Amino acid sequence: MNLAAAFVLLIALVGPTDKPATGAIAVTMVAVEATDDAGEANAKREKHFSADLDVPTCNALKELPYTNFRKIAAGSTKTDFEREARLRIDDTYTLCVAPLSKDEKGLIRTKVWIEERREDADAKEPVRKALVTTVKAVSGDKMILGGLKLKKGDLVVALTLKG
Amino acid sequence: MRECRWSERVERWFDGESSEPDTITQHLSECPACAAVVKRLSLFRQGVKAVAVRQEIAPTQLPAFVEGIREGIERPARRRTGLWALLSLSAASMIVAISLFAVFTGGPDPVVAQHTVVESASTEVEGATVKTQDSTDKKTAIIWVHRPQKDVL
Numbered sequence: 001m002n003l004a005a006a007f008v009l010l011i012a013l014v015g016p017t018d019k020p021a022t023g024a025i026a027v028t029m030v031a032v033e034a035t036d037d038a039g040e041a042n043a044k045r046e047k048h049f050s051a052d053l054d055v056p057t058c059n060a061l062k063e064l065p066y067t068n069f070r071k072i073a074a075g076s077t078k079t080d081f082e083r084e085a086r087l088r089i090d091d092t093y094t095l096c097v098a099p100l101s102k103d104e105k106g107l108i109r110t111k112v113w114i115e116e117r118r119e120d121a122d123a124k125e126p127v128r129k130a131l132v133t134t135v136k137a138v139s140g141d142k143m144i145l146g147g148l149k150l151k152k153g154d155l156v157v158a159l160t161l162k163g
Numbered sequence: 164m165r166e167c168r169w170s171e172r173v174e175r176w177f178d179g180e181s182s183e184p185d186t187i188t189q190h191l192s193e194c195p196a197c198a199a200v201v202k203r204l205s206l207f208r209q210g211v212k213a214v215a216v217r218q219e220i221a222p223t224q225l226p227a228f229v230e231g232i233r234e235g236i237e238r239p240a241r242r243r244t245g246l247w248a249l250l251s252l253s254a255a256s257m258i259v260a261i262s263l264f265a266v267f268t269g270g271p272d273p274v275v276a277q278h279t280v281v282e283s284a285s286t287e288v289e290g291a292t293v294k295t296q297d298s299t300d301k302k303t304a305i306i307w308v309h310r311p312q313k314d315v316l
Contacts, residue, residue, distance in 0.1 A: 060303045064305075129286070132285050132287075133283060134281075134282040138279050141302055142302075143279050144307075146306075
């Protein structure tokens with residue numbers, strides 16, 4: 001009987017270590033309008049960040065080839081694996097996040113896309129996926145999604161997943 | 164009370180070693196000091212008897228007594244059973260399991276700097292392409308849509 005108990009214990013300890021992907025994933029987003037006014041007045045290409053942008057976001061944005069960064073939206077939510085979270089950026093864009101799984105190293109495999117609502121009459125679909133990506137994200141690290149057109153500049157989204 | 168000069172003779176009488184028991188008996192009836200000595204000695208003897216009870220083994224008990232000693236010498240040490248055995252087995256199992264885990268998984272992963280990995284990226288914007296790169300410090304993945312008219316990276 002002792003041997004049987006030892007065998008069960010052994011199997012339990014050396015068995016598969018993959019854990020089911022459960023648990024909430026925190027999604028945090030900061031959306032920025034990035035513009036470039038480099039010229040005679042800003043020959044050194046100094047970066048200007050709006051006062052409401054936090055330092056980590058500024059650090060993540062500072063490598064981008066723009067001179068002005070203005071926060072246009074921010075939001076956070078929690079979601080779970082195989083569940084979609086949506087964060088509205090403006091009337092045109094919505095950030096969508098769908099965590100898929102978490103690997104043994106803690107990386108969060110996630111599908112991320114930015115939906116664009118189209119108002120032009122000749123558009124075949126009213127909504128299109130302006131950017132779709134699948135990433136293995138480090139929990140707590142930022143990723144930058146951008147390049148989409150805004151009225152005055154380009155859209156830049158700083159996204160963080162935690163879980 | 165002062166000690167009587169007969170006290171030593173009284174003590175010998177008390178121990179049954181007196182050669183003049185009648186004389187001592189007569190003296191005890193007349194001397195309160197010696198009577199007190201006898202009383203004290205009697206109490207002492209009773210106390211000693213109560214504490215030190217001499218154990219004696221009767222000849223008929225001797226074989227059983229010797230057999231008990233022999234059993235105590237020759238009986239093997241008591242085996243650890245029950246809870247102790249289970250605990251020992253569990254500890255051994257844990258060691259084996261951890262060893263196997265370390266062997267088959269290569270041990271704990273070395274601490275390496277992780278960074279976000281982009282598996283795929285695309286866009287439905289006509290004529291646009293998507294490029295990915297890491298920031299200089301490799302901590303931030305950048306996923307960028309390059310529109311037809313303007314490339315920023």
